[in-house]
Amino acid sequence: MIVAFKNNTLxxxxxxLFITLTIIFLTGCQTIKKKSDEVAEKENEKFGQFVGKEVNEMRLELGSPSEDFVNELGNEMLIYKTKKYGIPCERKFEVNASGVIIGFSSSGCI
Structure with a gap:
């Protein structure tokens, strides 16, 4: 009887303990997702400001790109690569034939 009671208590x-750890884990995941979303939003605000502007304005602020090439639509793609905490970040800008930035995307940037 005592053994059954101890096992029941155990x-x-x-x-x-399992429920507590599960709640902590799920809360932690939500916090990471929230921070990640905030960083992505700031990233889009900061670099999205270049969309619609001349490419020369962006080059003055960001310098020379790590890579550049012409895509299948005939637009120039400028790629800026950096690393923060060992995590690679890639920012891509699409520039039309008139030299105006028409698109921006980023991945891995924190």
Whole structure:
């Protein structure tokens, strides 16, 4: 009878611990997602301001791109690559034939 009681108590403690750890884990994931979304929003605000402007304005602020090429639509693609905390960041700008930035995207930037 005492063994059954101890096992029952142990089971309850295990279940309580499991539920607590699950809640902490899920809350942590939400916090990381929220921070990631905030960083992405700031990234889009900061570099999205170049869309619709002359490419020379952007080059003055960001310098020379890491890579550049002409895409299948005939637009120039400027790619800026950096690393922060060892994590690679890539920012892509699409420039039309008139020298105006028509698109921006980024990946991995924190």
């Amino acid at each position: 089971s309850k403690k295990f279940i309580a």
